[in-house]
Structure formats: structure tokens, C-alpha cells
Amino acid sequence: MSAVPFIFDVLAYGAIFVLVVLGLGVIASMMGIFNFAHGEFVLLGAYTVYLLEQRGVPVWIGMLAAPVAVAIVGLLLERTVIRRFYAAPVAAMLGTYAIGLALREGVRGLLGGQFYSVAAPLVGSFGVGDVLVSKWRTAVILITVVVMVASWLLLTHTKFGLQVRASLENPALARASGISTDKVYAATFAFGAALAGLAGGLMVPIYSLSADMGVPFLIKSFLAVMLGGAGGFEGAMAGAAFVGGSSAALPWFIKPVVADVVVFVIAIAIVKVRPQGLLSRWRT
Amino acid sequence: MSRSEYEVKQRLQSYSRRMFLQRAGLLGGMIALGGGSYLYNPRRTWAADPIKVGIATDLTGPISWGGIPNANVAKMVIDDMNASGGLLGRPLQMVLEDTATNEALAVTKVRKLVTQDKVDVVLGGITSSMRNAIKDTIVNRGKTLYIYPQLYEGKECTPYLFCTGPTPAQQCDTLIPWLIRNGGKKFYLPSADYVWPHVLNEYARKTILKNGGEVVGEEYFPVDHNEYSATVNKIMSNKVNVVFNTTIPPGVAAFFKQLYEAGFTKNGGRLSCVYYDENALNITPAHEIEGLASCLDYFKAVNDPGGNKIQQEYNKLYPGNNPFTAGSASTGMYRGLRLWEAAVKEAKSVKREDVAKALDHAKIADGPGGGCEMVPGTRHVKMNMYTAVAKSGKYEIVEKSKGPVMPGECG
Numbered sequence: 001m002s003a004v005p006f007i008f009d010v011l012a013y014g015a016i017f018v019l020v021v022l023g024l025g026v027i028a029s030m031m032g033i034f035n036f037a038h039g040e041f042v043l044l045g046a047y048t049v050y051l052l053e054q055r056g057v058p059v060w061i062g063m064l065a066a067p068v069a070v071a072i073v074g075l076l077l078e079r080t081v082i083r084r085f086y087a088a089p090v091a092a093m094l095g096t097y098a099i100g101l102a103l104r105e106g107v108r109g110l111l112g113g114q115f116y117s118v119a120a121p122l123v124g125s126f127g128v129g130d131v132l133v134s135k136w137r138t139a140v141i142l143i144t145v146v147v148m149v150a151s152w153l154l155l156t157h158t159k160f161g162l163q164v165r166a167s168l169e170n171p172a173l174a175r176a177s178g179i180s181t182d183k184v185y186a187a188t189f190a191f192g193a194a195l196a197g198l199a200g201g202l203m204v205p206i207y208s209l210s211a212d213m214g215v216p217f218l219i220k221s222f223l224a225v226m227l228g229g230a231g232g233f234e235g236a237m238a239g240a241a242f243v244g245g246s247s248a249a250l251p252w253f254i255k256p257v258v259a260d261v262v263v264f265v266i267a268i269a270i271v272k273v274r275p276q277g278l279l280s281r282w283r284t
Numbered sequence: 285m286s287r288s289e290y291e292v293k294q295r296l297q298s299y300s301r302r303m304f305l306q307r308a309g310l311l312g313g314m315i316a317l318g319g320g321s322y323l324y325n326p327r328r329t330w331a332a333d334p335i336k337v338g339i340a341t342d343l344t345g346p347i348s349w350g351g352i353p354n355a356n357v358a359k360m361v362i363d364d365m366n367a368s369g370g371l372l373g374r375p376l377q378m379v380l381e382d383t384a385t386n387e388a389l390a391v392t393k394v395r396k397l398v399t400q401d402k403v404d405v406v407l408g409g410i411t412s413s414m415r416n417a418i419k420d421t422i423v424n425r426g427k428t429l430y431i432y433p434q435l436y437e438g439k440e441c442t443p444y445l446f447c448t449g450p451t452p453a454q455q456c457d458t459l460i461p462w463l464i465r466n467g468g469k470k471f472y473l474p475s476a477d478y479v480w481p482h483v484l485n486e487y488a489r490k491t492i493l494k495n496g497g498e499v500v501g502e503e504y505f506p507v508d509h510n511e512y513s514a515t516v517n518k519i520m521s522n523k524v525n526v527v528f529n530t531t532i533p534p535g536v537a538a539f540f541k542q543l544y545e546a547g548f549t550k551n552g553g554r555l556s557c558v559y560y561d562e563n564a565l566n567i568t569p570a571h572e573i574e575g576l577a578s579c580l581d582y583f584k585a586v587n588d589p590g591g592n593k594i595q596q597e598y599n600k601l602y603p604g605n606n607p608f609t610a611g612s613a614s615t616g617m618y619r620g621l622r623l624w625e626a627a628v629k630e631a632k633s634v635k636r637e638d639v640a641k642a643l644d645h646a647k648i649a650d651g652p653g654g655g656c657e658m659v660p661g662t663r664h665v666k667m668n669m670y671t672a673v674a675k676s677g678k679y680e681i682v683e684k685s686k687g688p689v690m691p692g693e694c695g
Contacts, residue, residue, distance in 0.1 A: 113348030
């Protein structure tokens with residue numbers, strides 16, 4: 001076994017997972033909503049890139065437009081549907097699942113159920129020793145690091161982040177202090193949606209566009225959020241890195257079909273041993 | 285107002301309200317069903333009762349890429365039959381049901397077709413799991429003829445169930461010797477973990493060994509798997525010549541990309557995938573699958589008069605993103621309907637026993653990729669097969685079978 005492709009693979013797949021889980025983690029940890037439509041937000045981001053590319057817009061502009069487009073969709077959904085679910089997290093799961101289903105089948109209808117490729121802004125690979133490494137996957141790793149740090153700074157070191165955290169900790173006191181929790185929730189949800197849109201935009205050259213592209217990530221992303229503990233943003237990131245990294249690493253040693261199950265077994269075992277992250281800081 | 289007048293008025297009111305509710309319910313139902321059978325009644329009025337053709341396919345859900353063109357082809361062929369006088373002096377009526385890529389739902393839908401609509405034949409199903417879910421309801425309990433149009437893993441020998449798509453023998457017998465001549469002897473078989481790849485690989489492995497090749501690895505992935513670098517690394521470090529792929533979309537896009545980026549094709553490796561048709565060319569950028577070899581019963585590039593005529597007619601009726609291709613079971617659907625038509629004409633009846641007897645040796649002179657015929661006693665079709673290679677986003681035919689290839693099933 002050669003080390004370079006192994007390390008690169010674990011990093012690259014881990015990065016993609018972190019990217020997908022970022023948005024989910026923000027919404028889950030800051031608002032206590034498990035957004036089952038997250039996979040479809042990712043899909044919408046990818047679809048935006050595809051639509052713009054079809055109209056002759058360069059792919060990288062599409063990737064910048066994707067988070068904006070998905071944030072708008074997220075904002076509209078939050079204002080019309082999601083905000084009615086804040087008091088009932090279980091109903092929120094079902095509600096967002098329904099939204100996701102509608103979005104997915106809508107996009108499927110528009111695509112005629114087909115699969116479409118989108119060219120990466122960076123095509124091909126470069127050599128590390130005698131091994132070839134994908135340029136675009138490398139770019140995704142770097143972009144993920146930047147986005148992760150920026151999101152963390154936004155949530156921990158800005159006024160907006162403070163308001164978000166205040167609204168989470170004690171909504172009544174936050175409102176009494178002049179924070180419009182209503183607006184903060186809307187903005188947080190839109191921010192989470194934007195991150196999903198960005199993930200979709202960056203992923204679409206790797207996975208191609210199809211209505212089900214978000215589905216394989218959804219359950220493992222929830223696993224990541226559970227694993228990290230839904231209370232904290234950093235925890236979700238660690239969980240994502242673990243789930244993504246181990247999903248990529250295990251098939252090097254055992255059968256891929258078994259590896260898929262083993263990832264869940266390990267994760268569930270960790271949750272059993274370290275349950276404190278789970279549910280601890282959720283708003284009820 | 286007298287009491288009786290009042291009662292009459294009440295009744296009228298409630299009657300009209302009920303009528304309104306009924307009509308609203310009907311309209312709502314029609315909209316909800318999204319274009320079911322009522323849209324497909326023959327336009328002309330006929331003296332005789334129509335012959336009913338049930339089409340059960342996945343118009344929605346993950347397999348809709350196959351179901352949509354299947355329904356299109358069926359409508360096109362049935363309209364054509366009606367335009368040329370129907371069958372046995374009777375018009376044909378297509379009864380379309382959306383099985384929604386959901387086996388449990390599909391059983392209910394086909395039960396409706398056979399018990400309520402009392403269709404004379406059912407065509408449809410794309411995946412093997414769908415065929416297995418609905419066949420008993422159609423054939424055994426429904427006592428109705430069933431025609432399955434998709435390329436599949438073979439071994440389906442249920443009486444009254446006819447298969448009109450290619451089998452492993454048809455896809456491998458010409459392709460694998462070609463791959464050994466034009467790729468090399470070392471094969472790797474990356475596959476999705478469900479019935480079709482498992483059974484196809486069994487046959488492929490046998491054919492590879494028979495032709496002097498070797499199988500370096502055979503590996504199964506969860507069907508929605510999308511991370512393949514461990515496998516790509518094994519393929520590269522074992523210096524594999526031919527990747528005979530049966531992983532499926534959407535994961536296949538990531539796999540082919542990783543393989544390309546690792547330099548597999550650049551180093552002279554040959555990709556092969558037997559469900560790859562014109563639709564599949566969109567899954568990855570053209571340069572990533574340059575040289576990919578597929579073997580199907582029809583490609584646009586075959587440029588045969590029969591296929592060209594169907595293409596032209598189809599594209600006029602259904603422009604858009606669901607073209608007429610072999611991998612989407614469209615060719616199997618066309619063949620199935622035309623063979624059934626020939627059988628009904630010969631049997632001069634639509635009774636299951638009579639039609640099945642005639643269908644057992646039915647043949648058509650022309651169709652996509654040429655004519656074809658049932659191999660008596662097997663309920664499978666022998667047909668021409670074509671090996672094609674992807675070049676700059678298009679297929680080039682590199683080899684034609686010497687005459688029709690035997691399905692090698694149920695013999």
C-alpha cells in the first residue's frame with residue numbers, strides 16, 4: 001500500500017464530509033433543528049452550478065452563485081415553513097424531510113431523471129512522486145479549511161455570532177436585550193443553507209449532477225453531528241472528519257460493503273461511551 | 285316555502301354539493317395521478333372493444349431515466365398500431381401506471397392493471413427487483429402475459445414471462461474477446477452490490493477465463509457508494525488492463541473520475557461498462573471515459589434503417605432529455621410490443637395461451653439494430669449485438685456480431 005494516495009484520499013473525503021456537515025451542524029447546533037432537507041440543499045447548489053454552466057457562465061462563478069441561491073431558498077423556507085417547527089423538533093424532522101422530498105423530485109423532473117457532468121474549474125491531476133493526485137480534490141481540501149475557519153470566526157468572534165449564541169442559550173433574555181431572535185434564526189438557517197449550497201457547488205464536478213446526489217451523505221452527516229454532539233459547532237466538524245475519514249480509510253483494509261457498516265458500528269460505540277455531547281445543549 | 289318544497293330544494297342543494305365534491309374529487313384525482321390511463325384512450329371511436337396494453341414503469345423516482353422513455357416508446361408504438369388499423373380489427377388502449385421506483389407500490393399498481401383494467405398484456409419494470417416484485421401478481425395470480433424489456437442478469441424462466449432485452453451471454457460473448465484483443469488479459473471487476481452485477485460477473489468471469497484472460501479482482505460496493513480510491517489504487521498497482529465495471533450511477537461518476545485522474549486510461553488501460561448507452565455519456569466529461577467499450581443491442585451509431593426511422597419518429601414526438609436508447613430499455617420495449625403484435629396477429633386472439641404459443645417463435649424483420657426473433661422454448665430473444673467505443677463523447681461501432689447472438693437462457 002502506498003501512503004500518498006491513502007493520506008490524500010482520507011483528507012479529500014474527510015474534507016467533503018466536513019463541507020457537507022458544516023451547514024447541517026450550524027443549523028442543528030445553533031437552532032436545534034435536524035434539517036432532513038440538507039441533502040437537497042446540497043443538490044440545489046449543484047443544480048445552480050449546472051444551470052449556469054448550461055447558459056455559458058464559468059463554473060467558478062456558478063460556485064459563488066450557488067450559496068447565494070440556496071440561501072435565498074433557505075430563507076424563503078424558513079419564513080414560510082421551518083419557523084413553525086421550532087417548538088417541535090420531531091415534527092421539524094418530518095417537515096424538513098417532506099420539503100427535501102419535494103425539492104428532490106422537483107429537480108428530478110427537471111432533469112428527466114438523468115445524470116449530468118459538470119467540468120471542474122481545475123481539470124486533471126499533478127504528480128506527487130509517481131502517484132497522480134487530483135487537482136480539484138486538492139482545491140476542495142483547501143477551500144474546506146478556509147470555509148471552516150471563516151464559519152468558526154463568524155460564529156465565535158462577531159456580533160452576529162454572539163447574537164446567534166445568545167438566542168440559542170436564552171431566547172427570552174436575548175429578546176429582552178433587544179435581539180430579534182426571529183431574524184437571527186432566519187439568518188442562521190439561511191447561512192446553513194448557503195454552506196450546503198457551497199458544498200453542492202464544489203462537489204458537483206466530482207460526483208456529477210443527479211437528483212439523488214445528496215442522499216448518500218445525509219445519514220452519515222447526521223451520524224457525524226450526533227458523534228460530535230449537537231451542542232457545539234466544533235464537535236460536528238470533528239464528527240464529520242471522523243466519519244468522512246474512516247469511510248475513506250476502511251475500504252483500504254476491508255471489503256467496502258463491510259466498511260460501510262463498520263463506520264456506523266464504531267460511531268455508535270463512541271456515542272455510547274461519550275454520550276455527553278448528545279442532546280446536552282439542545283433547546284427544547 | 286312549503287315543507288315539501290323546502291325538502292326538494294334541500295335535496296337539490298345537497299345533490300349539487302355532492303356532485304361538486306365528486307367532480308372536484310375526480311379532478312383532484314386526475315391531477316394527482318398526473319396523466320394516467322384516461323389520457324391515452326384512442327382518439328377515434330371504434331366499434332369493437334379495445335385490446336388493453338398495460339404499461340407499468342417507473343415514471344418517477346431514481347429509475348425514471350428508464351421509465352420515462354419506456355412509456356414514450358410504448359405510446360409511440362401503440363399509436364402507430366392504432367393508426368394502421370389496430371389489431372384483429374380492434375383498437376388498442378394503453379393503460380399506463382407509474383410504479384415510482386417502489387416495489388411495494390408497484391404490486392398494487394399491477395394488481396389494478398390485471399384485476400380492474402383487465403389488460404391483455406403487461407409490459408414494464410426496469411430493475412430486476414421490480415420484475416421479481418410484480419411478476420407473480422401478473423403471471424400467476426393475474427393469469428396475464430408479462431413482457432420485461434430491460435437488459436438483465438438472465439435466469440428468468442417463469443412461464444408466460446418473456447424477456448426482450450439482452451442477457452449476459454449476449455453482452456459478454458462478443459465484447460470480452462474484443463476487450464482481450466484491444467485491452468489486455470488482466471481484468472478487474474468493480475461492482476455494485478446487488479443481483480445484476482453478481483450474476484453478470486459470474487458469466488463474465490467464465491468468459492474471461494475461457495478466452496485466456498485473468499481476473500485480478502472482483503469487488504462489491506454499497507449501491508450508493510461514492511469513494512473509490514482504495515480500489516483505484518489496487519487497479520493501478522496491479523497494472524490491470526481492463527476495468528469491467530458494473531458500479532452504477534450516481535457513484536460511477538466519482539469512480540470513473542478517480543480512475544481517470546490516477547492515469548488509468550492514459551497508461552493504456554481499457555474501461556468497459558455494458559449498460560453504457562448514449563444517456564450514460566452525460567454522466568462524466570467525455571475525456572474521462574475516452575475509449576470506454578460497451579456492448580448493446582443498439583446504438584445510434586449503428587445507423588441502421590430500422591433504428592434510424594424509430595429515432596426520427598421518437599425525437600419528433602419527444603424532444604428533450606429522455607432519448608431512445610438501449611440502456612434505458614427503450615429498445616426492449618419496442619421489440620416487446622412488436623413481437624407481441626406479431627404473435628397476436630398469428631394467434632388471431634388475445635387469449636394468454638394462444639398469444640404465448642405464437643410469441644414463443646415470434647419474429648420481426650426490422651427494429652432497432654435490425655430484426656430479431658424469440659428462441660422457441662426459452663422466452664428470450666436472439667438479436668444482433670454491437671460493440672461500441674466512446675470517442676470524444678460519441679460512440680463508434682467497432683464490431684458487429686456475426687448474425688443474431690443467442691441469449692443462452694432457459695434452454
